[in-house]
């Protein structure tokens with residue numbers, strides 16, 4: 662545990678924690694997206710319901726889920742300690758720092774973008790995860806003799822509300838900007854920025870930042886149009 666405490670107290674250690682937790686969350690998003698894309702199948706929600714039921718009842722998935730929540734909180738917490746540390750080091754900021762010329766808007770706005778994503782997550786988890794786990798009134802359906810939550814119906818009804826689907830689309834744009842800088846920045850913080858691969862990692866990061874949030878955003882749009 663000592664290595665963890667000293668990593669948390671050093672600037673480089675905190676950057677490494679940000680990078681490792683960020684990369685874990687990048688992988689999580691791919692798995693989460695593949696599962697959620699089943700909402701678009703024209704099968705009355707059967708595939709998505711079976712998938713949701715499996716995720717909620719598999720021991721290994723539940724363990725990874727706990728790790729996932731821990732990494733989200735750690736990622737957010739460490740980013741704030743870095744933000745506060747930077748503010749203390751340079752309370753007024755440079756008068757003429759040419760920031761706009763030297764860095765992208767997304768790289769300078771990571772804390773703001775991360776905060777908006779955190780707010781999105783609170784709303785998202787309350788509406789879906791918490792509702793499925795602890796809420797009452799979730800409709801049920803029987804598939805192959807197994808009674809389960811009709812998760813599809815719950816999600817589709819939520820996205821029939823333009824305010825909710827609009828909020829999701831807006832949040833996916835925010836997520837795209839966060840990943841636009843965050844993806845390659847994680848590799849850089851881990852020292853994986855060899856001249857030979859940096860261009861490839863940047864391009865992969867930009868592609869990820871457009872494709873993954875883009876596909877996430879299509880789900881509420883399609884379900885809203887289908888309502």
Ligand code: HEM
Pocket residue numbers: 693697713716717725726727729730778782785786789790793794812816829836877878880881
């Ligand atoms: C259209 C977009 C999305 C849909 C339809 C969706 C749907 C869901 C559903 C139904 C659950 C509950 C799963 C269950 O407990 O059975 C869930 C959980 C979750 N979602 Fe999403 N989600 C979307 C986007 C996102 C995004 C963009 C993020 C992160 C930025 C995210 C992060 C999470 C997390 C962290 C959980 C908890 C997972 C766990 O148990 O570890 N989701 N989502």
